[in-house]
Amino acid sequence: MHDRTALGAADVSDAVLAAMVAALHDAGDAPVALVRSRAEVVDYDLDAITTGGRWWVRGEASVDGHEREFAFFVKLVHAWERSPLFLHVPAEVREWAAGMVPWRTEARVYRSELADALPEGLALPRALGVHDIDEGSYALWLEAVPVADVAWDLARYRRAAHLLGRFAAAPGVRAVARAGGAEWTIAKYLEGRLAHQVLPVLGDPATWAHPLVADAFADLRPRMLAARDRLPDLGAELAAAPVLAGHGDACPNNLLVRPDRDGFTLIDFGFFMALPVGFDLGQLLVGDVQVGRRSADDLAERDEACLAAYVDGLAAEGVEADLAAVRRVHALQLLAFSGLSAIPFEHLDAEVTDALRAMAATRAAIARHSLDLLDQTG
Incomplete structure (x- = not known):
């Protein structure tokens, strides 16, 4: 039974x-x-x-x-x-x-x-149980939510960005985000994963000689190393940006399209907290590109559309923000969290295949877009 x-x-x-x-x-x-x-x-x-x-x-x-x-x-x-x-x-x-x-x-x-604090158009799975297992683990028992299997076109990205803007600015959401404390911060990320895992890879000449990197990232080497050298100042600028609420990993995989097709059910709240304005635009833009579910060809078009929709979402919740200022913070976030780590270092010990070459080219497109955006907003 x-x-x-x-x-x-x-x-x-x-x-x-x-x-x-x-x-x-x-x-x-x-x-x-x-x-x-x-x-x-x-x-x-x-x-x-x-x-x-x-x-x-x-x-x-x-x-x-x-x-x-x-x-x-x-x-x-x-x-x-x-x-x-x-x-x-x-x-x-x-x-x-x-x-x-x-x-x-x-x-x-x-x-x-x-x-109860989410703006209309966003929902959260109902938790029927949050059960502690021991001092280092717990189990979430969530309702099964209906999901529409639909394509993410430009209109859907705009809708998601607008609602993420409302999510960031909604007073009730911000209150819950602030209540989480500061277990993780931008500074901790910069001092942690970036400093210990990403920057050493960028500084190793063998990285740039690897076949996966030499082809796809050749033109990006001087720009990525220059951005690396500026990271203390760029990181400080990002850490000083205005703070609202952020989901923390707002990729399409974590925004389940609801059957009404006009809203989303948010999942995976591991990094939900108070975060710099525009933080969620990064993973919304490149999340599916990073894992090979979407081409990088329309990054610039989707970026501009999502940025404008996000700022409109902020305004809908009473937060007026300058589009250029949000674009700058978004550029800093995208560089620090996606652009500098775009080199596929986790595959450098693997046999080079056509699939890995294609993945490296896509990752290079992310890095290139992040650097272009940084230059345009600097």
């Missing part, structure tokens, strides 16, 4: 599951009894350093004498040092690196009132 063994430590007792089913169906005091339940692993091809597993839990329950189906999306979130990828962190900086990723943020989000 029940097989949830795939969940491992993320599982709950039948009594707790029954209570979540009752809440899912708004059963109130009506009796709820589990009939069947099963868990299956969610296929997911993108690594996430704080995610220990994803599952669907489906089944049937008797709710007030009537058999009802239920479905939950379960996600195990753990401290960064529990990820297998943490083994690649140099031993001498592991203790410091362990504190650089705010893995507790999603639990805080789903225990907050954020859902």
Whole structure:
């Protein structure tokens, strides 16, 4: 009748599951009894350093004498040092690196009132349970939300950017973002991943001689190294920018298109916090390009469209912002978080294939666009 063994430590007792089913169906005091339940692993091809597993839990329950189906999306979130990828962190900086990723943020989000503060057009999956497993992990039990399988055209990017602008400026969203503390900051990113992982790669002559890099990035080497040398000043400028709220990873993969096709369900709130204005434009623009789901050919067109729509979204929530000023902060963010790290250093030990060459060319296009934007706004 029940097989949830795939969940491992993320599982709950039948009594707790029954209570979540009752809440899912708004059963109130009506009796709820589990009939069947099963868990299956969610296929997911993108690594996430704080995610220990994803599952669907489906089944049937008797709710007030009537058999009802239920479905939950379960996600195990753990401290960064529990990820297998943490083994690649140099031993001498592991203790410091362990504190650089705010893995507790999603639990805080789903225990907050954020859902009630979202502007119209955005939604949050309903959390039926946020269950602590131990001092370094917890499990989220979320409702299964309907998703429309549609293409992301320019109009959809504009709509997403407008709503992200409203999200950034909405007073209730900003209040929840500020309540999260400062486990992670722009400065910590610059001093952490960028300084320890990205900049050494840029400074190694062997990087630029590698076939994947020599072809795609040849014309970018002097510009990327010049930007690297300016990073202390550029980083300080970014850190000093006006702060609103930010999702933190607003790629299309984390903006599920709702069946009404005019709004989105936001997921993956690991880096939701107070962030510089325009921060979410970066991943909205290049997220699908980075993972090969979209061409880089229209970066400039989408960038301008999204920037204008985002600023309109800010204004809709009463925050008037200068378009040129937001463009400058966006340029700084895109360079620091995507442009300088565009070299495919994670593949430099792999056999060079046509697919990797194509990926490197796409990454180079991201770096080129970020540098162009920096020059245009400087």
